[in-house]
Amino acid sequence: MVSRHPDPEAFIRAYTALERPALVPELALWLAAEYLPIWQATEDWLEKNNVDPPYWAFCWPGGQAVARYLLDNPAMVAGRTVIDFAAGGGVATIAAMKAGAARGIGNDIDPMAVAAIGLNALANGVDVHTDASDWLAGPAASPEAGVVIAGDVCYEREMTARTMAWLRGHAAAGRLVLLGDPGRNYFQADRLQELARYQIPTSLQLENRGLRETTVWRVLP
Template sequence: MTTAIDPRAFVLANTRIHPVPHAPEIRLHLADEAVALWQKTEDDLGAIGLPPPFWAFAWAGGQALARHILDEPSLVAGRSVYDFATGSGLVAIAAARSGAARVTACDIDRFALAAAGLNMELNEVSFALEGEDPLSLAPPDAEVILTGDVFYEKPMADRVLAWADQALARGSRVLVGDPGRAYLPRERIRHLATFDVPVNRSLEDFEVKRSSVYELLPPAS
């Protein structure tokens, strides 16, 4: 039965270990071929209503955010960090490697949590994993909140922005990694860095995607 599929076993069976293209000091369990895994996930797991396998790829915004954190560890060093919609765990791993005092990674997909756990072990770091939907809860007690590739659909973008505004009001700093997705709140961001990021050609429209890191600013009063 599909409900008996073990997430860790599924991740291990359908990925191989690769260095992250724009952060090669980090290695991840990644899919070699996007379309095949996407179809397999729909065939094997679609009946139990799980989302697509975002966890199996190093997305452009996440790679940019991870690279910037590795290059500028003072952003997170000694601070509590929360990685929203962690996917593969890439950005959480970068934060842990850069000296964050405490890292929590969240994702509502239990297969993503399995992948993030495997990748955490692979990179010999440690962070907490949470599976509740954070957008239905108050923002976490974290000094830095990391969001990579989350502004790709309007309903999701609207929910994330409203939640992030609550976090800003509580004193958190919110960093965004994004390659220019359609619903990036361009009027609310301060540019920090830009990178040319190699990506999976079957997922994106280019083999190299220019991606930036921003700080989310509070709404205008």
């Protein structure tokens, strides 16, 4: 059966709109206004049930916080290769490029997120590379980078443990590793250095409060 939309980019353009996130209004992203309608549309488009939620369609606080920090502190990434783990729609990757990074790679295992990163990069006039491979399954401290960033990755116990081990591997290799987190369930401030803290307006459809205090941490070995 042929899907009603010919490709992921057509789906994204049909079900989202260009919006400016609250904390980084310098950037424009293809975002959904509501959670359930785009999730249902995704299942209809893929013609299957119980698909993963369309995380890429929302600008989560952790990613916004990292993006804001990089835009305000461009020396952190200027001239360097930046890799963004579980990038979603790529807000932090795009901010890194706007801040002067030499190369930005947005990673996500969801093909829809990879398509969204490309569209969002185009909307902001930057060149971002994408990678859909499972970086957690690869060798330690890979891929190579000068700066490693991640946001909102502490939702699940096993995922958090694997991700933090991977991030610490990069830190042990001498790389700058930044993590944005608004106090997710499995986050622990162990061997982390606080760099910045933000109050980020959020939707009650997605969060249990209208503001999320979100911190950018430097991950230490």
